[in-house]
Amino acid sequence: MKKYDLHTHTYHSRCSNLRPETLLKKAKEKGLDGIAVTDHNTIKGALETKRWNKDKNFEVIVGEEIMTDKGEILALYLKKDIRPGKFHKVIKDIKRQKGISVIAHPFATGIRKNADQGLFKHIDAIEGFNARSLFKFENIKAQIKAKELDLPVTAGSDSHFSSEVGRAYTEFDGTLRNAIKNKKTNIKGNNLFSFIYRLRSSLKKYLDI
Template sequence: MKADLHIHTKYSGIGKFWKLKFPDSVEEPRNILKVAKKKGIEVVAITDHNTIRGGVETKKLEKEFGVEVVIGSEIMTTEGEIIGLFLNEDIPKGLSPEETIEKIKEQGGLAIAPHPYSPICKALGDRIFDLDLDGVEVFNAYHRDGIVNNIALNKVIKELPQKAFCIYWRE
């Protein structure tokens, strides 16, 4: 099964890279599902920043494209970002990681640490080892140099192999 479990839509808001501001994504939900279907991806998780709106909108198109849609959000905590998967409602940004994870699990969701060692995004770093996470992303396509992904992969495989979270393939 092919899956991409960390996708942003046009609802994700404005990103910031140092002093530069830019849309985090400009993709329409319909285009995301069209590309997923073309590439044979069976499941996508829409994880816009601090909102489930993109996931909700994309889910409406699920049957039309035959691609399963997981509603999620990449939530900014006081210490770094956490992805919630299988959400039904928004979780407020700015809570502690522990509070955010608790709110994700109250909805029956999964809590994933994205890009834990990113120097660009606010990341949890070694906090991943003492939080009640369901998974840790060890490959993020945004970090193409491989260094950040290798740090995550090596640390997580050594310390938390059961939580290594990576859906990746080459075509």
Template sequence: MLYSFDLHLHTFFSRDATDSPESMIDAAKKRGLSGIAITDHDTCEGVDYLRRKGLLRDDGEAVDGFLIIPGVEVSTQEGHLLCLGTTLPFMKREPAKKVISAIHERGGIAVAPHPFDRFRAGIREEVLNDLDLSAIETFNAAISLNLFNKHAATYAAHRGLARTASSDAHQASTAGISSTSYQLPELSLSAFLAAVPNGGILLEKKLSFQQFMKKNCKNWISQLQSPSPKKH
């Protein structure tokens, strides 16, 4: 059966996001999604919160037909990196290779988000080349210029890596606007993680100009308030 997921979004546990985990879930359900990954900036508080609320199961099974994928967007020494399928201790500004090793040790997968967006802290190509990734986020709905997504798609094809599309939502109104669908034997975390490296079907839709400005203004303010990860 085909299941659709938003693999990159933020709740109010990220400093630059505004809405609750429940709001993000409700919005994704309204768009017909089967699950979302909670990828707050450098914290797994949102994941822990949903676990306490009974909306995320330790055995990786869906709750009421909806799957929460634990994760985090780590601000590594070289740029942002998505951890999917597990949680991590605080690893901000650690080398990307070290973070990926920790992800794999915990049974998760690593995805490079918005790697070629020159206005955000994506991991650059010379570093990506040496990383053990399961996929490249080749469509980020909040990308500043289309050519950055196109560059990511070209890079993924060159390396033979799977592609993903995500909203990078920081408000519930944009959760699930872009997504990736996979043929799975069941709706579970283990089935999802096994499918990602094989690639899925991408729904690619960008934020409107108003949505883009609302989201990115908060990002820019947040970046001004704290040091950015080291770029190469």
């Protein structure tokens, strides 16, 4: 089984100070086989991380966390930046690049919710575990929703700081693309003390400390 953390940030997100090389080092220390780097509205961090990676047995997926009018979408396997915009436009842009779309933290508290029923049929997967969730029920609700709709689930730490890397991960056999297509992914993670990390991000973003 491979283990990928499918939601990570670097200093290309204003709420993070994580350097790509540190992110890589931490991910390997944690025993991960790959990560998706998903900075807010840019693939810069992902490209930079990919350049740092010299290990053929470790995969860096170029991703982005894109803001839409319906909440945030994770896009995996991108070639170009996708600009924030209307939900349907963003989904179309992801498809055009043959990327995978994942609805991020659909039931999260404290950020705009994107659990609107009509959205799920347009996406490839649901983030069933986000380690920055403040409450357990947010992730449980996402997992129940995925089951109900027969959609695959992904998990990611949503790490913005080095100590968060690998706090959640997706397990699968073969390639991630196939695992998602065949709905054969498992998710693991813990969201203990997530509020501290969330607070730290706010301080970083607004006060730059």
